[in-house]
Amino acid sequence: MISLQGRVDNYIILDNERYSYFAGNNYLGLAGHPDVIAAAINALQRYGASFSASRLTTGSSEIHKELEKLLSEFKGKQDAVVFASGYMGNSLLLKILQERYEIILADSFSHTSITDAVPRNKQLILYNHCDPVSLEEHLINNPDKPALIITDGIFALTGEIAPLDKLYAISKKYNAQLVVDDAHATGVLGAEGRGTPEYFNLQDVKDIFQTDTLSKALGSYGGYISGGTSLINQIRTESTFYGASTSLPPPVVAAACESVRIVMNHPELRAGLKKNADWVRSGVKELGFITNSDPTPVIPVFFDKSESAEGISHYLLKNHIIAPFVDYPVKTGKFVLRITVSSNHDAGQIENLLIFLKKWRDKNGTGNY
Ligand SMILES: Cc1ncc(COP(=O)(O)O)c(C=O)c1O
Structure with a gap:
């Protein structure tokens, strides 16, 4: 479990280091506005x-x-x-x-x-x-x-x-x-x-x-x-x-x-959220991972095994990205890495998230067999 040392935003501070934050439900970035x-x-x-x-x-x-x-x-x-x-x-x-x-x-x-x-x-x-x-x-x-x-x-x-x-x-x-x-x-x-x-x-x-x-x-x-x-x-x-x-x-x-x-x-906040969510969702799909298709900021990545969901979450954490896994099956037999997107995510950190998802995929596959 993480222990926050500052406000929740597109980045958070943990152990005095900055982490890119794709978790929680601060969809419009208002908690720290x-x-x-x-x-x-x-x-x-x-x-x-x-x-x-x-x-x-x-x-x-x-x-x-x-x-x-x-x-x-x-x-x-x-x-x-x-x-x-x-x-x-x-x-x-x-x-x-x-x-x-x-x-x-x-x-x-x-x-x-x-x-x-x-x-x-x-x-x-x-x-x-x-x-x-x-x-x-x-x-x-x-x-x-x-x-x-x-x-x-x-x-x-x-x-x-x-x-x-x-x-x-x-x-x-x-x-x-x-x-x-x-x-x-x-x-x-x-x-x-x-x-x-x-x-x-x-x-x-x-x-x-x-x-x-x-x-x-x-x-x-x-x-x-x-x-x-x-x-x-x-x-x-x-x-x-x-x-x-x-x-x-x-x-x-x-x-x-x-x-x-x-x-x-400020309807532009909602438009920005949708743009970011569409970007992450299509990137996740292009990498071959299984996710959903609805236009929402909750982007699950489904895996057959809990070790895969846990493994990718830990891998992202090591690379200063927070996206939590859920340690019980949420869909028949599927375990989830829960990525959530906010309107205040910037292009660089979305690109970075997709780069690390790709690196993990290149080594481990998509986690579905
Ligand atoms: C669908 C749903 N309903 C209700 C709640 C509870 O809301 P709150 O955390 O504001 O008490 C949650 C929180 O996660 C939720 O996901």
Whole structure:
């Protein structure tokens, strides 16, 4: 495990040396953006490190309200509510919606915040990864049970985009609820960066629920949900996750406000991210490695053996490049080197990454037999 000695950017400092950084989820480089840092410092000086109270007691502030207003504008929704973490968001929403479903159908590659969120009195069924046919079969096999379908928007480790258009059509056909966890897609997908629904031209659809985080493309920390007034009011009045946990700390809130403004006003960041991601993905493919094809900043390199994924990650590390391996199979029998791209990667470091991937490939092959 690495131990950071400075901020996360396209390079990081470890043991007083500089490493090229293709890890984490700082897709738009906002975690270290000077305006985001300045906003956090100002808020720290004005409001202190914490409001030390929950939103429903005395922990709500003008900056929480400002952030929620900005998020609702950014996402094109009536309202938004922020809370302690993105991880918590799925539990919060599945609890709020629990009168509407009996079974939960989740993609088999769902993030653990989804599978952990299943209420005790509900049944979880996993459908095959990104497979609407498998989803529909489960719905046909459970005809009398109101269902809730839930998927990641962009999958955290494998980087594919969920087929939300197809899932939406199925949800309508079977009168099921549909939730997308857009932790990795918000700020990244869609013309305005609003996430997976926008990517599929479903932005104006009212019946897709979205859970979101401030901690990836938005470079800060915390979870949020945007949507219609009645849903957001219901969360504010009924959710214990929201009401009974300490409100997000002032520097975090102010940093998020600044990040949202930057995302809304600088579409060139998203364009730069896409350019870099396309470059790395096509380079990885040209070298003969197996990866995915969707236009996302998560670029997995799949290997048959964990030793290969681990070996290439260590080789890159020795050459001052950070790209972590995942030490369990994330796709049937496949182990992953998870490369993530940011808008602030420069041409030199992308070329360098591809050079070292090639050197490893020339010696070891593509790791698939
Ligand atoms: C799909 C998905 N949902 C939720 C989360 C949790 O978000 P946070 O880390 O902001 O709590 C993550 C984090 O990795 C994620 O990948």
